[in-house]
Amino acid sequence: MTEQTSADQQPQPARTGAAPTSSSAAAKVPDALRRRIPKAADLAPLMQFKAPKLPTARNRVAKANTIADLRAIAKRRTPKAAFDYTDGAAEEEITLTRARDSFKDLEFRPGVLRDVSTVNLGTDVLGASSALPFGIAPTGFTRMMQSEGEYAGSQAAQEAGIPYTLSTMGTASIEDVAAAAPNGRNWFQLYLWTDRDKSIELINRAAVAGYDTLMVTVDTSVAGARLRDVRNGMTIPPALTAKTVLDASYRPAWWFNFLTHEPLAFASLSRYSGTVADLINSMFDPTLTYQDLDWLREVWKGKLVVKGIQTVDDARKAVEHGADGIVLSNHGGRQLDRAPIPLHLLPEVAAELKGKTDIILDTGIMSGGDVVAALALGADFTLVGRAYLYGLMAGGRTGVDRTIELLATQAARTMQLLGVKNVAELNPEHVRLLG
Ligand SMILES: Cc1cc2nc3c(=O)[nH]c(=O)nc-3n(C[C@H](O)[C@H](O)[C@H](O)COP(=O)(O)O)c2cc1C
Numbered sequence: 001m002t003e004q005t006s007a008d009q010q011p012q013p014a015r016t017g018a019a020p021t022s023s024s025a026a027a028k029v030p031d032a033l034r035r036r037i038p039k040a041a042d043l044a045p046l047m048q049f050k051a052p053k054l055p056t057a058r059n060r061v062a063k064a065n066t067i068a069d070l071r072a073i074a075k076r077r078t079p080k081a082a083f084d085y086t087d088g089a090a091e092e093e094i095t096l097t098r099a100r101d102s103f104k105d106l107e108f109r110p111g112v113l114r115d116v117s118t119v120n121l122g123t124d125v126l127g128a129s130s131a132l133p134f135g136i137a138p139t140g141f142t143r144m145m146q147s148e149g150e151y152a153g154s155q156a157a158q159e160a161g162i163p164y165t166l167s168t169m170g171t172a173s174i175e176d177v178a179a180a181a182p183n184g185r186n187w188f189q190l191y192l193w194t195d196r197d198k199s200i201e202l203i204n205r206a207a208v209a210g211y212d213t214l215m216v217t218v219d220t221s222v223a224g225a226r227l228r229d230v231r232n233g234m235t236i237p238p239a240l241t242a243k244t245v246l247d248a249s250y251r252p253a254w255w256f257n258f259l260t261h262e263p264l265a266f267a268s269l270s271r272y273s274g275t276v277a278d279l280i281n282s283m284f285d286p287t288l289t290y291q292d293l294d295w296l297r298e299v300w301k302g303k304l305v306v307k308g309i310q311t312v313d314d315a316r317k318a319v320e321h322g323a324d325g326i327v328l329s330n331h332g333g334r335q336l337d338r339a340p341i342p343l344h345l346l347p348e349v350a351a352e353l354k355g356k357t358d359i360i361l362d363t364g365i366m367s368g369g370d371v372v373a374a375l376a377l378g379a380d381f382t383l384v385g386r387a388y389l390y391g392l393m394a395g396g397r398t399g400v401d402r403t404i405e406l407l408a409t410q411a412a413r414t415m416q417l418l419g420v421k422n423v424a425e426l427n428p429e430h431v432r433l434l435g
Contacts, residue, residue, distance in 0.1 A: 057395035061402040064394065067366045067387045070403060074393035078254055079247045081232040082144050085276070086389045089333035090224035095341075096333030099364030102343040106373055107432045111419030119412045123423045125381040126213050126303040126325050126358050128185060131161030132408050133423050134371050137332075137362050137383035138189030138215065138307075140169025140276075141236060143264055145389055147257040148396040151180045153388060156400035158184030160408075165189050165215055165383070168202065169279075173267035178209035187213040189307065191220060192292060194285045202268055203300055214300045215327065218288065219308030223280035224335035235275055236264075290321050297322035305360065310340045315349045318357075325358035325380075332363050332385045343374060347428065350378025368410025375423055376430040 053059045064070045075083055089096035123133045136157050143149030150172035157164035158181040165187040166177050178186060188206035192199050203214065228234075238244060238258075248255040258264075269283065297304055306318040307327035318326050328346060330339035342361045350359060361374045362383035371382050384407065391403030415421070418430050 057398045061391065061395040061399045064402060064406070067390060067403065067406060070390040070394045070399065070406075071386075073395070074390045074399075077251060078145065078393045079238070079244065079251050081229075081234045081238060081244070081247075082254075083393065084228040084232055085141075085226075085234055086139075086145055086386060086393070088226055088228035089337075090226055090335055091337035093333060094337050095330055095339045096364065099330070099333055099341050099343070100366060101364075102341045103364055103366070103370040103373055105434045107434055108369075108373070108414070108418055109430055109432060110417055114419040114421070116416040116419060116421055118421065119415050120422050121408060121411055121415075123381065125163070125360070126305065128212065129161075130163055130185070130381070132404070133375055133411065134365070134382045134384055134407060135163035135185075135187075136165055136388050137385040138165040138167035138170075138187075138217070139385055139389060140167045141171055141264070141266070142167075142389070142392070143171035143261075144236070144238065146254070146392045146396050146399075147261045148392070150177055152392055152397040152400045154181035154184055154186060156397060156404060157181065159401070160404045161185075162404070163187050163213070166211075168268050170267055171264055174202070174205045174209050174211070176267070178211070182210075186211045187215055187305075189215045189217055190296075191217055191284055192288060192296070193283045194287075200299060203296075207300070207302065211302070213303040213305055213325075214296070215305040215307050216293070216296055217307045217331075218293075219310070219329070219331050219335050220280055220284055221286040221288065222284075223277035224331070224337075226277065226334060229276060236266075236279065238264075290317060293318070293321045293323070305358070307360075308335075309349075310336075310342075310345065312345070312348050312352060315353055315357075319353060323357060325360055326353075327360045327362060327383065328379075329362045329383075343377065344433075346374065346377045346379060354378055368407045368412070369414045371407060371411050372414045372418070372426065373431050376426040377428055377433075 060073060061070065064073060121132050123130055136153050142153065146152070150166060150170050154164040154166070154177045163185040164181065166174065167189045168191040174188060188211040190199065190202065206214065293306065303324045304322060305325040305327060306323045307329055308331060309315045309318055309326045309328050310330055315326050328342040328349060330336060330342065333339070342363050346361060353359060358380045359378060360381045360383060361379040362385060365371060365382055365384050366387055374382050387407065388400055388403050391399035393399065395402065420426055420430070
């Protein structure tokens, strides 16, 4: 066969993205890409103008999609000294920053193809149930942040079916909180101070009022250096100075509430006037030892929890001295700066004590995902401090409801995306700590 050399067998030029050939120029432009004059019938469904909403607390907090959003609202509405007292931590605030970062520096490890159509957030803690795997941590002077204070916290907790902890430094009394939330699970946080008779009096009042758990805080041998308070000249009760009066001019709702409700006072302590640091340093007892825990174990018949555990050794000792539960906590970074981070301490403590005591964790929790991470790494339960206070400052009781709702929704969604239906299914396989 001879080789063919006709023109139609000449090699064709390679196709490039260069100049279109005459046939592609003729391609039809799709109708969807041709401009046209808008028709009224097409516009009608797009018109969704709504009447403006009233600026109620409910509408305000409904717009918050995260705890950080609630914090932003809280900051706008609360005088600087009160907001900073809540938001701030000790010295350079390294502990608090690291604690929050610890929840970011992890990776979830999801399981797929599990039926997660329903998810149950309920769990047991200290011998009774909680509808959600978190409760409200004790916070002092809560009516200063917003005048509904402890009442908002305890009633929101009662409605959600979770524990509420009243602080020794609370601004509502043991009996008033019990009366406000009679069906709630109320816990009492104790600062043991030098005068043991005063401590016993409080413990007995808590027992009579039906509090089922005593939480003794042991990380306040002296006050942490909360420098924002020092810089703001924060006193208790807040003083009216030229600065605070100016502040009042653009936070009128807070001041109106403050001035038209019962004056702020520590409900469990005698009337006090001065800085928080002076108060802690004058009232609390730096001589406390494990023998005092033994004494407390004898006098308190309900569940006893030790809050402020920061090493495995102390976790073990607290249990040996009769604690039913421990709270791995550095007081929200408000005491020792550069303190151990509870989430980092947790795996080691869980390896030794899981099943022998209830392991509770706080500090740095800002989302439901954080709660799930702590449970997966071995916590039986968690507590939230600031997350609840941001809600309170943003909208009183409705703000606290919103905090609980956000944390619960986020926790449920995280569990579903992890392929987990119950709190008990969470385990260390679900989390990898980075770095
Ligand atoms: C404003 C404020 C007041 C607090 N008061 C107390 C208190 O009276 N007793 C106590 O044991 N812990 C107190 N804490 C610490 C909390 O119980 C909890 O350990 C801490 O807030 C957890 O960290 P978080 O705020 O990041 O959730 C307080 C915390 C804050 C923010």
